[in-house]
Amino acid sequence: MDPVDDAVAELLLYQPLVDLRNGAVASLEAVVRQPHGAAGEQLLRRTCLDRRLWDGGVLAGAEVQVAINVGAQQLHDPAFGPAVAALLEQHGLDPRALTLELTEATLLKDAAASDAALDFFKRIGTCLVLDQFGTGPASLANLRRFPFDFIKIDARFVREAVVNHSAGALTKAIIAMAHNMGIRVVAEGVDTEAQCAFLREHLCDLIQGDFYAPPLPPAEVGELLRADRRLAPHLLRTQTRHRSLLLVDDEANILSALKRLLRPDGYEIRTAASGEEGLELLAQHSFDVIVSDQRMPGMDGADFLRQARNLRPDTIRIMLSGYTELQSVTDAVNEGAIFKFLTKPWNDEQLRHHLAEAFRLKEIADDNERLNMEVRTANHELASANRRMEQLLHHMQRQIHRDEISLNIAREILQHLPLPVIGMDEDGMIAFINAAAGRVLRRSGALLGNDAGSALPELFPAAGITLPPLGHQASIDGLRYAVTVYPMGERSAARGSLITLSRCEEDA
Structure with missing residues (x-):
């Protein structure tokens, strides 16, 4: 191997992008440890070599793409497109195995040159991603102008989506907007299960982040692909979630008694000794039902369940307490923060019955969500198909226009x-x-x-x-x-x- 390639290989890592429909790795983004340590052509050549090695050794026909980041100097170089096509042909790779990630700033440095370059890559079948979406001007006109297959939501929005209402609303709006335009969505910076669950719920297509895997050297990527490690079923868009229960009480003996009582019912049970600890768990994990004591030091149960509703609005919330501060509980019920209020000491069978009812309601809501998700997914796929047809028509129209120009020139030459x-x-x-x-x-x-x-x-x-x-x-x-x-x-x-x-x- 060329010594230069060896040096580049030492700098190159790959971070997986995972498809939320099946939990499998769909793409790998090439990440350089020292961005100025190697030229773009060397990185591209090494990336093609690694992709070819995985294709022969571990992919077994799987359509895993490799993504590279492209700057303005590369993109606007007329020789770049043909050089990429030649490298792909040299390594026996389908152009669809390659994804190019570009920022809006890169495109707008020379919009006409960007048009020509992206038109070339779409004609040969390369996938195009608009990177760092939300950090720049993010013009809708540019989304329509340039033939992107994906947009990638910047990590700063993703990390705040489950803890900040405005960030969550913005993330949902970006996903919905992209899908309506026939563009798929990647979320980067996904570090927790809660973030993954939020993105799954709102139909994000791919996730990238340390929650699944950090950037890895090529050998470890090969091991990961060989093992076919996937996301847990409850995090997928098409799978039924497990019945999960969060118990919050400052008395350890109460938590133990509840766990003993409810364990035979097959719930996945997590416990927290305070409202603050419960909120920390909710920020990291999704739950179907929450049972909380009312009288706890620091944050009482009503305040905890209010914040739990804001953080996880799809949960069923139950208060269980031997002490009642009537006004706060009444307010919480009227605000929708509490589904039921049960008293201590409880009747075992009644408590199990109320919990079974809560899970039944949650399952009905989940079924409705799944049906809604299937409809939205079908609409998204239809929009994607329409976008591809529009792009094909656009390319055909441009080709016809070029042919007409050539024909007119030829006719004029023949006339003279x-x-x-x-x-x-x-x-x-x-x-x-x-x-x-x-x-x-x-x-x-x-x-x-x-x-x-x-x-x-x-x-x-x-x-x-x-x-x-x-x-x-x-x-x-x-x-x-x-x-x-x-x-x-x-x-x-x-x-x-x-x-x-x-x-x-x-x-x-």
Whole structure:
């Protein structure tokens, strides 16, 4: 191996991006430990080599992409696209195995050059990601202008989404907006289960962060892919969540008694000795039902459940207490923070019945959420398909425009040639006559749109033939012309043929 490649390999790590539909690794972002330690071409070459090694050793046909970050200097270099295509071909990689991540600032340094570069990469099938979404101008016009497949929500929004209402609302709005435009969404900086659960609930497509795995060296990436490690089923968009219960009480004997009573019912039970500790658990994990004591030192149960509702609005919240400060409990009930209020000492069967009812209501809500999620997912897939069709139509229109320009140039060149040229379509109709041919055939009358064999019988000496014979000479107005035929379609999608007339030497 090239010593330069060895040096680059020491700098290169890969962080997985995980699909929330199936919990599997969908992509790997190349991360450089020392961003100025290697040139972009070296990194790209090494990335292609690593991807090829995984493809042969551990992927077994899985469509795992590799993402690289591209700066303005690379993107706007006319040689960059062809160089990438050549590297992919050299390593036997499908262009769809590569993802290019770009920031909006990179694109806007030269929007016209960005248009051309992104058009090239979309034509060969490369995936495009708008990175650091939310940190720059984030213009909706740019989302429509450039053919992105994904946007990546910046980590600072993701980390605050479950603890800050405004950040959570913004994250949800970004996901909904992108999906309505047919663009999929990646969330980076996902470090906790709570963040993952929030993103799953709001239909984020991929997550990236230390919750699943930090950036890893290539060998460890190979081990991870070989093991096919996936997210837990309850964190996936298409799986039923486990029945999880959080018990909050400052008395250890009460918590122990509740756990003994409820363990046979199959709940996943976590406990907290205070409201503050309960909120810490809620920030890290999702729960279906919460049971809290009212009278606790520091934060009382009503205040805890209010904050729990704000943090996890989809939970079912129950208060269990032998002491009641009536006003705070009444307020909490009226505000919707409490589903039921139960007293100590409790009746075992009644408590189990109330909890079973709470979980039943939660399961109904989850079923409704799943149905809603399936509809939203189907709508998102439809929007994505429409976006791909729009992009395809856009590329076809641009190609048609380019072809029309080329055709007009070719027609103009042929018009000015001193050599008589006649164009026939595939059915033998006259489609084009340049000025020189018009002068030679001026006595033949109107020719365009007529059958060539009928309008120009001197070019077709034998009845029924569709093209003049090779080496044929024709007499036109007493002058001899050599007739040469050039069938179209050998190197293009053109059909028909071109016929040229050259004065024979004895007549010249």
